[in-house]
Amino acid sequence: xxxxxxxxxxxxxxxxxxxxxxxxxxxxxxxxxxxxxxxxxxxxxxxxxxxxxxxxxxxxxxxxxxxxxxxxxxxxxxxxxxxxxxxxxxxxxxxxxxxxxxxxxxxxxxxxxxxxxxxxxxxxxxxxxxxxxxxxxxxxxxxxxxxxxxxxxxxxxxxxxxxxxxxxxxxxxxxxxxxxxxxxxxxxxxxxxxxxxxxxxxxxxxxxxxxxxxxxxxxxxxxxxxxxxxxxxxxxxxxxxxxxxxxxxxxxxxxxxxxxxxxxxxxxxxxxxxxxxxxxxxxxxxxxxxxxxxxxxxxxxxxxxxxxxxxxxxxxxxxxxxxxxxxxxxxx
Amino acid sequence: xxxxxxxxxxxxxxxxxxxxxxxxxxxxxxxxxxxxxxxxxxxxxxxxxxxxxxxxxxxxxxxxxxxxxxxxxxxxxxxxxxxxxxxxxxxxxxxxxxxxxxxxxxxxxxxxxxxxxxxxxxxxxxxxxxxxxxxxxxxxxxxxxxxxxxxxxxxxxxxxxxxxxxxxxxxxxxxxxxxxxxxxxxxxxxxxxxxxxxxxxxxxxxxxxxxxxxxxxxxxxxxxxxxxxxxxxxxxxxxxxxxxxxxxxxxxxxxxxxxxxxxxxxxxxxxxxxxxxxxxxxxxxxxxxxxxxxxxxxxxxxxxxxxxxxxxxxxxxxxxxxxxxxxxxxxxxxxxxxxxxxxxxxxxxxxxxxxxxxxxxxxxxxxxxxxxxxxxxxxxxxxxxxxxxxxxxxxxxxxxxxxxxxxxxxxxxxxxxxxxxxxxxxxxxxxxxxxxxxxxxxxxxxxxxxxxxxxxxxxxxxxxxxxxxxxxxxxxxxxxxxxxxxxxxxxxxxxxxxxxxxxxxxxxxxxxxxxxxxxxxxxxxxxxxxx
Numbered sequence: 001x002x003x004x005x006x007x008x009x010x011x012x013x014x015x016x017x018x019x020x021x022x023x024x025x026x027x028x029x030x031x032x033x034x035x036x037x038x039x040x041x042x043x044x045x046x047x048x049x050x051x052x053x054x055x056x057x058x059x060x061x062x063x064x065x066x067x068x069x070x071x072x073x074x075x076x077x078x079x080x081x082x083x084x085x086x087x088x089x090x091x092x093x094x095x096x097x098x099x100x101x102x103x104x105x106x107x108x109x110x111x112x113x114x115x116x117x118x119x120x121x122x123x124x125x126x127x128x129x130x131x132x133x134x135x136x137x138x139x140x141x142x143x144x145x146x147x148x149x150x151x152x153x154x155x156x157x158x159x160x161x162x163x164x165x166x167x168x169x170x171x172x173x174x175x176x177x178x179x180x181x182x183x184x185x186x187x188x189x190x191x192x193x194x195x196x197x198x199x200x201x202x203x204x205x206x207x208x209x210x211x212x213x214x215x216x217x218x219x220x221x222x223x224x225x226x227x228x229x230x231x232x233x234x235x236x237x238x239x240x241x242x243x244x245x246x247x248x249x250x251x252x253x254x255x256x257x258x259x260x261x262x263x264x265x266x267x268x269x270x271x272x273x274x275x276x277x278x279x280x281x282x283x284x285x286x287x288x289x290x291x292x293x294x295x296x297x298x299x300x301x302x303x304x305x306x307x308x309x310x311x312x313x314x315x316x317x318x319x320x321x322x323x324x325x326x327x328x329x330x331x332x
Numbered sequence: 333x334x335x336x337x338x339x340x341x342x343x344x345x346x347x348x349x350x351x352x353x354x355x356x357x358x359x360x361x362x363x364x365x366x367x368x369x370x371x372x373x374x375x376x377x378x379x380x381x382x383x384x385x386x387x388x389x390x391x392x393x394x395x396x397x398x399x400x401x402x403x404x405x406x407x408x409x410x411x412x413x414x415x416x417x418x419x420x421x422x423x424x425x426x427x428x429x430x431x432x433x434x435x436x437x438x439x440x441x442x443x444x445x446x447x448x449x450x451x452x453x454x455x456x457x458x459x460x461x462x463x464x465x466x467x468x469x470x471x472x473x474x475x476x477x478x479x480x481x482x483x484x485x486x487x488x489x490x491x492x493x494x495x496x497x498x499x500x501x502x503x504x505x506x507x508x509x510x511x512x513x514x515x516x517x518x519x520x521x522x523x524x525x526x527x528x529x530x531x532x533x534x535x536x537x538x539x540x541x542x543x544x545x546x547x548x549x550x551x552x553x554x555x556x557x558x559x560x561x562x563x564x565x566x567x568x569x570x571x572x573x574x575x576x577x578x579x580x581x582x583x584x585x586x587x588x589x590x591x592x593x594x595x596x597x598x599x600x601x602x603x604x605x606x607x608x609x610x611x612x613x614x615x616x617x618x619x620x621x622x623x624x625x626x627x628x629x630x631x632x633x634x635x636x637x638x639x640x641x642x643x644x645x646x647x648x649x650x651x652x653x654x655x656x657x658x659x660x661x662x663x664x665x666x667x668x669x670x671x672x673x674x675x676x677x678x679x680x681x682x683x684x685x686x687x688x689x690x691x692x693x694x695x696x697x698x699x700x701x702x703x704x705x706x707x708x709x710x711x712x713x714x715x716x717x718x719x720x721x722x723x724x725x726x727x728x729x730x731x732x733x734x735x736x737x738x739x740x741x742x743x744x745x746x747x748x749x750x751x752x753x754x755x756x757x758x759x760x761x762x763x764x765x766x767x768x769x770x771x772x773x774x775x776x777x778x779x780x781x782x783x784x785x786x787x788x789x790x791x792x793x794x795x796x797x798x799x800x801x802x803x804x805x806x807x808x809x810x811x812x813x814x815x816x817x818x819x820x821x822x823x824x825x826x827x828x829x830x831x832x833x834x835x836x837x838x839x840x841x842x843x844x845x846x847x848x849x850x851x852x853x854x855x856x857x858x859x860x861x862x863x
Contacts, residue, residue: 107684108687153814219800223796261759
């Protein structure tokens, strides 16, 4: 079975359009983040989460909110009250933005207050299923750790690709990966998913995944450069993207299948994680095809040095690349 | 050639059986009550707190406390020495946890004072002279750093002893975070969070001190005979709220006997049949205690716990090595107090930064969801590969199952912990892992399309893609490694799963899958490949 029978799309022709579309999404994301903020998970923002399980059919969220507002004026409005898990679990998650005391023995006071408020509010019998209380110091620590983990993993990938391929390829791969991060953040903002530890883990996984896609295409470009010395980079890149297109689409498909399985069945905790993976897989695939190679080509055409391949310049004028053993088999 | 293939098949099967035995069989055995040898049970896949339920706490050690004790003690020793050398001094005061300030040393005594001070303090403190007989003593930075480190280590050990006395199975108590002053405490299966927290955090700094003045109803009353000012070497301590004593006591800063001099602590009752804690002292402690009580018969002896007076009793006779802490305690309080005294005082106060309680039902929900997602993901991926690649899809599925078995086996073998994000990593390993097979198969298709023979196409497919696979796996490993660095608990479980999945994937997609192709081809010569 073949998805594409000898595809021959001119992907690079769309490069400016693709770059424009990406900018559009990223800027829209930035605007949403600027105006509405990016909702932070409790690990990052600090705060108190109480998960309660009702013995019978749980009340409406507004009943819980009223009970909170009654006992802790002003806080019921700011609380986030959501169903937790499946309907049949009869669980609610209640999140209030602050903790009892900054730190110390009183850290869990807020959680106790929430429980007391519910008891007093006559919302039906329930028992606590779990609590999570994070002081403000932890969030700061994690934010900086998360930021550095992302920066270092990008740098690591840049160095590795620069070492294994050409520098222009590394630039293309890293810009594509940064692009994926920004687009993922934009979608998190559009769909109001909390930026939690799990989501950060998914984002870091996406950096790895998206680089994979890019490497596969670049590998083919490198191989084709050897065999197609007479063509220019533009054609070589286009051909390489087309040759690997079947693989790109299938891999994205299987990865999506597993991410969707997680999204649908993985439970409440993994919801944001799976969503991030789905967005990341789609944008990662898109950016490998439309962004990474295009950037490499654009970069080379701007900053090309003698001895390297040039975009749409007659190959006769460019000196041949460092010779490898002649007589290698051509790719196709 | 044939021998070569047989060897490869045996290797693959051997690897499969070993990892199946370590990683998968114990799970099946538990579920279906099959016999499980002890050496296999010992290497089981551990479940993380998020799946098992329990308490997760992050504490910060207030290392300043520990430094302040040293600074205070040093400054008081210097005061004693200066006093006995008859050097007049206006004030010796602790200014920060790591420094103290001396004022009013006369010019003619300067040489004598500096000699004396260096004798007493030079090991740990730097001395800076100011104008008019003032001196600033600052703790040497390397000493302070070592002391902070010691305080954290000692706190961790103390918490460990306390948790062990509580009888929690498989607790995890470890240093945590970047700032090097945080401790992670994980207590699987614990439900009484409040008590666990109280016992862990109770500093239990015990001091036995002679009362210089008081008890008095208010601080002004207490300090009447001192012109309303607390003498520099003394401090005011209040009665503990828990015992209903709100009066004020004046006592020396440095204690005669401290918690370090304790040899044992146990629950007992006092003369009124109320619960009390009995303690006995070490030889050194008993000597000091005997001297102090002998010299102060008729005066009040205060038992100070965490800077609050829990009881103050008149010394009737010289006491040597036994004592009792009495007050209005419940039996539970007494048991916990004896426990924390027995396990040693914490060197510094602790504060909670983070607290998470995962009820057993939440953990069970997570396991159920994780298993469901894994099965659905597996079915989807397997179904797709079989439909799209037909018989070669079987090859990919075998490689995939190998991959998962090795993943589980390796995780069990190295004692990694399976967390909910770890399960997600497991599911993703299936979806992204088949990429290696896809890459190879697509390449084989290309080679076949170029009219190469089946065998040549397969060989070319594997050999040409190998470098690509290496590159993609290294790039993924780079991001997984930083994820591991960044992560804590559950996220580390995820990173671990990814790393192991990547490594085993490289093996199964290049070695196992190729062996399968070769095994089939060695049986029959085909002109067609079902791919």
